[in-house]
Amino acid sequence: MECAYMATFAYAVQISHDQGLSWTTGRVATAGPDWIRKDVEALDPNHLASDVLDKEYRERLLGDGTEPVPLLQVLVWDQPLAQGAPTATSSTGTDSQWQATGDLIEEIANDIRHFEDEKKTHEAAAASAQTAITNAKARLANVVTSAARMKMPQASIAHRAGRSREWVRKTVG
Known part of the structure; x- marks a missing residue:
């Protein structure tokens, strides 16, 4: 599939262990055309934020379970550097993370x-x-x-x- 544009985005994953009072940056990376969803033509910063958050959250959910998953947020910039105001954000507490958590709870209970x-x-x-x-x-x-x-x-x-x-x-x- 050919993209409408080949933009590169920067994103940062931030972590909070104190209910959002303070945040530490866990990972900063870039994303390009390889992050394009199959159901869209171009890389969208909102989809990227949501997808990265979902991936990070699921990895932590499937960890060893010795401690609760911290709050996570993903900031996305429409440039290759993570600077200035982010273009899109996504953070835990949304329905998709609740669904992932609920699915894991149900799986363990079963x-x-x-x-x-x-x-x-x-x-x-x-x-x-x-x-x-x-x-x-x-x-x-x-x-x-x-x-x-x-x-x-x-x-x-x-x-x-x-x-x-x-x-x-x-x-x-």
């Missing part, structure tokens, strides 16, 4: 629900297995007791049961 369901399934399987083990041990004890009454040698019983002769003696009492 993961938690999935893991909780998986844990319940495994716990139910473990409880069922424990019941089966308990029942099998009771059946084994009953059959071992019957075998001892039939005068089957304790060594044979122990060998077939995979237990010690001491276990057999305690079981048949």
Whole structure:
């Protein structure tokens, strides 16, 4: 797609950890035709500000999650240097950032629900297995007791049961 103009814009990403009382510049860069959206013919400073903010915000949202995402704002100048009054700005707290945050919240909550369901399934399987083990041990004890009454040698019983002769003696009492 051919652009209406090939302007280069400068932009700065600013960060605030104190609810906007002070700002530090995190990154200054330039943007050219490679930032043009597919749905427009030329690089627009407002779209650029919004796109850079969205990219920066999402990168921070997907970080390690050890601290909240700071406030961000992007300033765009319609020249290759970041000086003078910006042509466009975009800052967090807009609907698109709320949507990105909401999507991530929903994704994490869904993961938690999935893991909780998986844990319940495994716990139910473990409880069922424990019941089966308990029942099998009771059946084994009953059959071992019957075998001892039939005068089957304790060594044979122990060998077939995979237990010690001491276990057999305690079981048949």
